[in-house]
Amino acid sequence: MAQSADKDTGAGTAVAVTGVGLVTPAGADEHSFWEGLCSGYSTARRCEELAGLPVDFACPVDGLDLDAAVGGRSVWRMARFVKLAVVAARQAVRDAGFDPARWDGTRVGVVLGVGVGGVSVLVDNVARLASGGPDAVSPLLVPMMIPNAAAGEVAIALKAYGPSLAPATACASGATAIAVARDLLIGGSCDVVVAGGAESVLTPLVVTAFARMGALSTRIDDPAGASRPFAADRDGFVIGEGAAMLVLERADEARARGGRPRALLTGAGSSTDAHHPTAPEPGGRGAQRAVEAALHQAGWTPGDVDHINAHGTSTPLNDAMETTLISRLFPHRPPVTAPKGVTGHTLAAAGAIEAVATVLTLERSLIPPIANLDSLPDAFPLDCVTKEARHQQVETAVSHSFGFGGHNVALAFQRV
Template identity: 80%
Template sequence: MGHADTGVAVTGVGVVTPAGADEHTFWAGLCAGRSVARRCDELAGLPVDFACPVDGLDLDTAVGGRSVWRMARFVKLALIAARQAVADAGLSPDDWDGTRVGVVLGVGVGGVSLLVDNLRKLDEEGPETVSPLLVPMMIPNAAAGELAIALRAHGPSLAPATACASGATAIAVGRDLLTSGRCDAVVAGGAEAALTPLVVSAFAKLGALSTRTCDPAGASRPFAADRDGFVLGEGAAVVVLERTADALARGGRPRALLAGAGFSTDGHHPTAPAPDGHGAQWAVEAALHQAGWAPGEVGHINAHGTSTPLNDAMETALISRLFPHRPSVTAPKGVLGHTLAAAGAIEAVATVLTLEQGIVPPIANLDALPDGFELDCVTKAPRHQPVERAVSHSFGFGGHNVALAFARV
């Protein structure tokens, strides 16, 4: 299959998740393998009253400065994660040529809570009470724009919206910006903060959410025989991508190689995946091709693993067909819930950490696979496994599929 492309490296990571608001707390929470879902006061009285919020972090204090008042929650999450990633990479806006730095920040729904609040004001108190900042705070590209301001990044800034694949799409696009020569560094990831009664009610009406209200911490159970839907989460994750040679030349520390990325679209249904998984498989095969890998060289899969009946069955079919050698499989949504646009970026960071640490985190709440699911799922405890090559899957409503191929440095 040829030699792997060592052209692009992950040189920094940043995360703000329901399991922890920094890399080390997040990783410890993921490896503990326990769901962080809990009942939420703001969802009281709804048919689904639990979720995976980001707790224990005062976002305004963490963001700091005078501009925090103009930022929606998803923007604050993105900014905190981005600052972590840039610092982790050993970079600073004071030192780089901002015209060569890109920002790609995937978002699913944007500032929906602000929209709801202002609609209520409009209905109850009239048009004079609508915020003059509603538009710039609400629009999905607000995070990409605010990151570019904060980081003095003047290269391309993009806000891909591919639903639950948005964070992974952003990282894949970031890789392309580097290999095409348009940028010398790209800050890429995803952010989402949509834990509002409206959004939770809408997902519940769609039949996508687990209704295990008597046991919120047991509700997210990827690949389990008795899974019944996902648990909504929120968060952000950002990686810094550079050409490997550039990173080494400046004394940077590549944490993993982003050897390949693949995109595809099912063209099948607005919310259901194509059941045979062939649409998703095209994305995985494209990532492997770009990396120059045979499927048998992949040692680990970070699965999309939403805990919905349809997704997990499709993904099982895909993995079984393409990877019959049974690489280890994990699914972070068991612990974190489904953070929508942030999920692909959070899981990319988890994959980088698995490569670095030689540890695969377990899937929460998975006691038994259904009959016919022939997967090597890691359960109960972290597995020590030296992984050289791993693939992270992300699939979104609309049929968007993204696969990221990461290699150990």
């Protein structure tokens, strides 16, 4: 049995998740996201803005007027990825029972991972410069484009005056943000941290770039079937967009204020492959170091883990590496899910979205299925949840996130 999170080897302090917020292709709030994820159906569709490209489909956020959701006069200065982050952060803070007008903002931090930033704003202004000269370039280009704009705008919206950070570890950025937030709480720098990730790069330039490097699925005749983590015939990921935020607090202080701990973040581990700019180290040794570090902080052995939320990108190299890692480190075969079959790969937001999914699995004793996975390759000895959500009591879970550059992050969560 896993040790209590109150015996956290980091500092004798348990960290609680007390609020979550999401804007994803599967849904723009916790309820609709969970329903979409548990349905096991992909959200991929053809996108008008990608028409004529070799890959013309993606997983966008639909059905939400972001400008109306953000509201106020400041919306005009925000790129889309920033708006996604602000909406998700407000949801999370509300879920945690906080009113930013009443908290001590000097003790509140924001850590928000972003991989690329406002590339659509940059592309638009490059065209403006070419056609209209310098006077056509927006004076707000830089503050709208830079990746840390999301952390800054969320801090403004929440009146959070503590540390405001923007880690960029590619597709692990959202998970890195959560790990950094845990450190801020355990170290005493903050009493509350709003942490997560955001990304929106569904532009012809970025989609073409990923396609040119061979990262995207080319299943253009079947977009909804293209994202298929761990499937034998997987051929690449489907790009998505979104944001997710978690409110984190020291568990004893959350309870003292009457807050509702939804799960405990018992450990976080990070490592680097130092192997290749885009390809994972095939044996998964770098990723394993991150997972083992998270388990060590949690006070768990691998056998204590009840469930794994896999990075599961649907790319040949990642899924093979992750299978090697899981089968070697977890021979008791805990059930595995991979949300990217439904949401697509939301890049920097993925680690945060999947952290929320892990929290919901712990709360609801329900493991979402992997979309489009009919059968595993013979060489993949995993217990993947397929076809329909699996009812199972889950006390402990690990969420994996891996990024270009060899960045590896693992987060360990425990049921309250």
